[in-house]
Amino acid sequence: MLSGRLPPLRNPSHGDQALDLSLRYNPSTYSLTFRKTIDMNASTALPRAATPPSPANIQLMQLTTACWASRCLHVVAELGVADALSDEPQAIDALAKVTGTHPQALYRVLRLLASLGIFECRNGTWNHTEASRFLRSDHPQSLRDYVRMLGLPVFWSAFEDLEHSLRTGDCAFAKRHPEGVFKYLTKHPKESGIFDSAMTSKSHRDIAAILPAYDFSQFVTIADIAGGRGHLLRAILKNSPRTQGILFDQPHVVAQVAPENGEKLVVVGGNFFTDSMPKADAYLLMNIIHDWPDAESIKILSAIRQAMPAHARVLIIEPVVPDAPGPHLSKELDIAMMVLPGGMERTREEYTSLAAKCALRLERMLETLSPYSVLEMVAT
Numbered sequence: 563m564l565s566g567r568l569p570p571l572r573n574p575s576h577g578d579q580a581l582d583l584s585l586r587y588n589p590s591t592y593s594l595t596f597r598k599t600i601d602m603n604a605s606t607a608l609p610r611a612a613t614p615p616s617p618a619n620i621q622l623m624q625l626t627t628a629c630w631a632s633r634c635l636h637v638v639a640e641l642g643v644a645d646a647l648s649d650e651p652q653a654i655d656a657l658a659k660v661t662g663t664h665p666q667a668l669y670r671v672l673r674l675l676a677s678l679g680i681f682e683c684r685n686g687t688w689n690h691t692e693a694s695r696f697l698r699s700d701h702p703q704s705l706r707d708y709v710r711m712l713g714l715p716v717f718w719s720a721f722e723d724l725e726h727s728l729r730t731g732d733c734a735f736a737k738r739h740p741e742g743v744f745k746y747l748t749k750h751p752k753e754s755g756i757f758d759s760a761m762t763s764k765s766h767r768d769i770a771a772i773l774p775a776y777d778f779s780q781f782v783t784i785a786d787i788a789g790g791r792g793h794l795l796r797a798i799l800k801n802s803p804r805t806q807g808i809l810f811d812q813p814h815v816v817a818q819v820a821p822e823n824g825e826k827l828v829v830v831g832g833n834f835f836t837d838s839m840p841k842a843d844a845y846l847l848m849n850i851i852h853d854w855p856d857a858e859s860i861k862i863l864s865a866i867r868q869a870m871p872a873h874a875r876v877l878i879i880e881p882v883v884p885d886a887p888g889p890h891l892s893k894e895l896d897i898a899m900m901v902l903p904g905g906m907e908r909t910r911e912e913y914t915s916l917a918a919k920c921a922l923r924l925e926r927m928l929e930t931l932s933p934y935s936v937l938e939m940v941a942t
């Protein structure tokens with residue numbers, strides 16, 4: 563666990579009273595936690611009877627309003643503000659002109675983001691920070707399309723309907739779009755393009771942690787089932803040049819994917835509910851089973867089980883919900899799965915039971931240096 567300390571905050575409503583925030587980052591859960599200490603002795607002007615702010619009160623208020631900063635981030639990513647800002651500092655008027663925005667409104671949005679370390683204003687001009695550079699389209703680990711995707715009106719409005727999920731147990735997305743996320747995307751090419759690119763975007767950090775955790779090079783053929791544009795499979799093939807890769811996803815998702823620089827990659831467009839699965843020594847399913855409730859998950863895994871040779875492995879790559887009550891990426895993604903595609907994140911026991919319903923057995927669960935685990939399943 564890494565930790566850092568932020569400069570003490572001064573609470574204007576309590577004179578000079580200091581609020582000391584220690585920031586702790588846990589890479590195995592992708593969580594940042596704050597420890598707050600209020601230094602009552604920091605103030606000479608503090609009236610004796612003043613009640614210090616309760617850290618719990620502050621935490622609750624921060625969480626309640628965090629969506630405002632998220633929303634600013636979505637819009638800034640959509641408008642390409644980070645792309646418009648080069649390495650040279652820029653005045654707000656110039657930045658507003660290039661991005662087609664109102665200078666004062668843009669300034670206010672950037673001021674909030676800068677207070678969180680995203681962009682920086684120095685001597686009246688705007689500069690990048692390490693975090694704002696991830697919003698650039700040309701950053702090798704760009705997060706721009708992932709941020710844009712979550713800000714798309716069709717996805718953002720589904721979170722407005724969260725209560726629908728709580729009342730009914732159904733996915734909130736279907737309240738406005740009964741066909742569900744993936745059929746909706748098939749009919750909306752612009753949003754579909756952002757979604758597919760977002761999948762690559764969100765995967766950079768996870769792939770770096772997954773590759774060293776499992777020996778993918780032992781397989782002659784690996785099929786990445788619903789592998790998007792092939793980011794995970796291609797990273798594996800780079801490390802394992804003798805392996806043949808098969809990328810399987812919906813035809814419109816893989817339409818533009820072709821092998822590059824001698825890559826041993828075959829691209830198959832299909833539907834995992836209706837088409838037969840390819841033959842392979844290993845089947846990757848990253849962030850797929852979490853998209854679906856048990857009934858559909860069983861259909862997907864059973865189709866693979868039917869096609870797979872007896873020695874093959876099924877490798878489900880997901881953030882597995884831990885027993886511990888603390889923060890974990892899986893608990894956040896679980897809500898996104900409930901709201902958007904109607905799926906869920908699962909515990910190890912839930913994966914064990916799912917496997918058993920598809921004539922598979924969970925052989926091992928390998929943790930990685932991220933919240934993702936590799937669940938290795940074999941035929942029973």
Ligand SMILES: C[S@@+](CC[C@H](N)C(=O)[O-])C[C@H]1O[C@@H](n2cnc3c(N)ncnc32)[C@H](O)[C@@H]1O
Nearest residue numbers: 744761788789790811812815832833834848849
């Ligand atoms: C959450 S994305 C995950 C993509 C990739 N595995 C990753 O981890 O980045 C889900 C993928 O499932 C694919 N998918 C959804 N329904 C499908 C279907 N019926 N047949 C094949 N692929 C499907 C989508 O096109 C999308 O690429």
